[in-house]
Amino acid sequence: MTELKIVLGHSVAHQVVFVGPFGVGKTTALRVISDIPVVNTDVDSSEAMLDSTVQGKTTTTAAFDYGEWRFPDGTQVALIGVPGQERFEAMWDVMLPRSSAIVLWLYGDRDPKLAECRKWMNALAQRKAVARLAIAVTRMPADSEAALEPYRELIAQYHPLAPVITADPRESSDVLQAITMALTSPYAPIEQL
Secondary structure (H helix, E strand, C coil), rough: CCCCCCCCCCCEEEEEEEEECCCCHHHHHHHHHCCCCCCCCEEEEEEHHHHCCEEEEEEEECCCCEEEECCCCCCCEEEEECCCCHHHHHHHHHHHHHHHEEEEEEEECCCCHHHHHHHHHHHHCCCCCCCEEEEEEEEECCHHHHHHHHHHHHHHCCCCCCCECCCCCEEEEEHHHHHHHHHCCCCCCCCCC
């Protein structure tokens, strides 16, 4: 006879939400690190046809993506990816208040980079997010440390304790670093400028 295990409530210790612009790699990052098959709400994207900077992307997340990852000690982390388009921002309002930490994924090779960063930080601040936050910048040039400095200066105005790193959403070690840095950064309100 099989013994059933009853679990009341959710068994995850943390919930990390991935936010950022359309096509930056949030779903890819979830798929790379998740210990379970990622549940997603991808639909065909008309935006992909309009946005020439996102080559090869034909779908978009309409609600959210869900995956899970475990620390070596067994601590379970829920991973949530929310859509990057403003038309789906209702999901931001649902998922962000429940998060233990936020990873903001940003492009490092797209202009205007800092304007896009400012837009996302303002979106988080408008939601009065008090969060652990890490910024993961993708597609950086060879001298990435120097290229990160303008991001660090801007982010410090909103959240002075948020680490800013380079990360490739296709590399599990980079995604894990972003998650770990977000979960270990101090809680602080994201200030609106």
